[in-house]
Amino acid sequence: MKSSPNNFIDRLKKQKEDALDYIIDTYMPLVKAIAHKILHTQSKQDIDECINDVFLSVWQNAVQFQGNTEDFKKWIGMITKYKAIDRYRQYEKRAAREQSDAVLPQQQTSYTTEHKILEREQKNELLFALSQLAELDRHIFIMKYYLELTNNEIADTLGLTKAAVDNRLYRGKKELAQHDSLKERFI
Numbered sequence: 001m002k003s004s005p006n007n008f009i010d011r012l013k014k015q016k017e018d019a020l021d022y023i024i025d026t027y028m029p030l031v032k033a034i035a036h037k038i039l040h041t042q043s044k045q046d047i048d049e050c051i052n053d054v055f056l057s058v059w060q061n062a063v064q065f066q067g068n069t070e071d072f073k074k075w076i077g078m079i080t081k082y083k084a085i086d087r088y089r090q091y092e093k094r095a096a097r098e099q100s101d102a103v104l105p106q107q108q109t110s111y112t113t114e115h116k117i118l119e120r121e122q123k124n125e126l127l128f129a130l131s132q133l134a135e136l137d138r139h140i141f142i143m144k145y146y147l148e149l150t151n152n153e154i155a156d157t158l159g160l161t162k163a164a165v166d167n168r169l170y171r172g173k174k175e176l177a178q179h180d181s182l183k184e185r186f187i
Contacts, residue, residue: 003021
């Protein structure tokens with residue numbers, strides 16, 4: 001027996017392949033139009049995959065369908081709409097992920113070897129300049145800018161007054177600023 005407009009729903013529920021062939025022949029223009037309208041920005045391959053997903057879903061869920069031919073047309077239209085929307089959302093997420101992934105290499109390449117060398121040189125110059133300071137001043141700078149202690153904490157630790165720590169930091173900054181490469185850090 002062959003599928004016809006009167007019996008294709010019953011035959012589809014019984015998993016008869018001729019019913020699926022009939023549905024594809026009859027409803028392909030509708031399914032294609034809905035999928036293309038929603039997925040117009042995507043490739044033909046993505047649209048074709050969506051259409052295939054629709055017919056596979058109809059085949060797998062035919063038992064759940066209740067209704068007549070007109071209801072079937074609405075049902076397959078809704079399946080197409082939701083499959084296309086799901087595919088569109090997946091495409092958007094993938095595009096956003098690829099775009100954010102594309103930004104990462106650009107950020108990494110902008111931080112070139114030259115920058116690393118310059119930073120290392122500046123760090124070495126700063127360490128050299130700090131080594132030229134008196135031992136007490138060097139300890140104060142390390143506590144202040146490396147250990148991030150407050151001036152009061154430094155004063156308590158070293159047995160100095162807060163004013164003495166402030167003065168030593170001020171004088172030390174002035175001395176470090178005399179080095180050309182360190183001026184912008186301490187002025």
